[in-house]
Amino acid sequence: MHMTQTIVAETEADQIIEVAGIHKTYGNVVTALQDINLGFQRGELTSLLGPSGCGKTTLLKIIAGLLEPTEGEVRVHGKPVTGPGPERAFVFQDFALMPWATVIKNAAFGLELKGVALEEREDRARHYINEVGLAGFEDKYPHELSGGMRQRVGLARALAVEAEVLLMDEPFSAVDEQTRRKFQEDLIRLRETENKTFILVTHSIEEAVYLSDRIVLLSPRPGRLKQIVAPEIDRSGDPEAIRRNTEYLDLIDDIWAGLRDYVE
Known part of the structure; x- marks a missing residue:
């Protein structure tokens, strides 16, 4: 078996x-x-x-x-x-996105907390937004996204900090x-x-x-x-x-x- x-x-x-x-x-x-x-x-x-x-x-x-x-x-x-x-990066069940922030700002939030410069953190965030299939949605807000898309933003944020x-x-x-x-x-x-x-x-x-x-x-x-x-x-x-x-x-x-x- x-x-x-x-x-x-x-x-x-x-x-x-x-x-x-x-x-x-x-x-x-x-x-x-x-x-x-x-x-x-x-x-x-x-x-x-x-x-x-x-x-x-x-x-x-x-x-x-x-x-x-x-x-x-x-x-x-x-x-x-x-x-x-x-x-270690944690992907929460309820997405845990900031409703007032765009997709790219949400995806880059962990990098901002680490003190990464704006241009670098947005470049990395864009890369992972693309990786999770959200290219073109960088300037949208969470309320404009489906549940599945919001979860992809959470995944992009976790990937962007390049945790192991x-x-x-x-x-x-x-x-x-x-x-x-x-x-x-x-x-x-x-x-x-x-x-x-x-x-x-x-x-x-x-x-x-x-x-x-x-x-x-x-x-x-x-x-x-x-x-x-x-x-x-x-x-x-x-x-x-x-x-x-x-x-x-x-x-x-x-x-x-x-x-x-x-x-x-």
């Missing part, structure tokens, strides 16, 4: 992020995460998948430095995380199915051209299998590492052909069989 595929051993040279013994409790009452140990390698896309309430977004925010763990630590290039850092790791919290959940599919195809292409490490929270088994080098399955609360699955799917050809691939469909069924008992 595909659920038992072997993971290639990680090497320290390729590992960017290490999650070591992470435990998160809210108010000494609710344990969200328990004893999470993971490594994330350069250039990989990893999906965090599991039933609602299993701590996927909590883990992502701990990696981002937006939440402190109760126990354990996250290390980036061997250094403990004490807060957000320039090597992109952390994405259900980035496609607020768009329609057609837009979601196009986003997924674009993300596969961006992985190849940008060579960044992506960590993605999703509720969609299909999305996780379609996109991921690895799928981290978390158990119901308290979230524990249940299993790591490595899809062996050729993504080099027609993106739509993947969705008809027997291995893709079989792996979706296998993962669903493992999660079914946890779904109310």
Whole structure:
């Protein structure tokens, strides 16, 4: 069965992020995460998948430095995380755009915070606006864009700061199915051209299998590492052909069989 595929051993040279013994409790009452140990390698896309309430977004925010763990630590290039850092960029589920700013100003905002000169930051923002398919919309405002276009602006902003790791919290959940599919195809292409490490929270088994080098399955609360699955799917050809691939469909069924008992 595909659920038992072997993971290639990680090497320290390729590992960017290490999650070591992470435990998160809210108010000494609710344990969200328990004893999470993971490594994330350069250039990989990893999906965090599991039933609602299993701590996927909590883990992502701990990696981002937006939440402190109760126990354990996250290390980036061997250094403990004490807060957000320039090597990690977060793509929020609700886009988090500034409504009074144009597309190019939103895309360049992270660079402005870093003190990058106006001409350079706008050049870089334009490049990534083009990369995410928004060329020609630089001077539009968020209220003039569809939900899918606003999410592309958020992605362009994260790419523009040239962080090594992109952390994405259900980035496609607020768009329609057609837009979601196009986003997924674009993300596969961006992985190849940008060579960044992506960590993605999703509720969609299909999305996780379609996109991921690895799928981290978390158990119901308290979230524990249940299993790591490595899809062996050729993504080099027609993106739509993947969705008809027997291995893709079989792996979706296998993962669903493992999660079914946890779904109310």
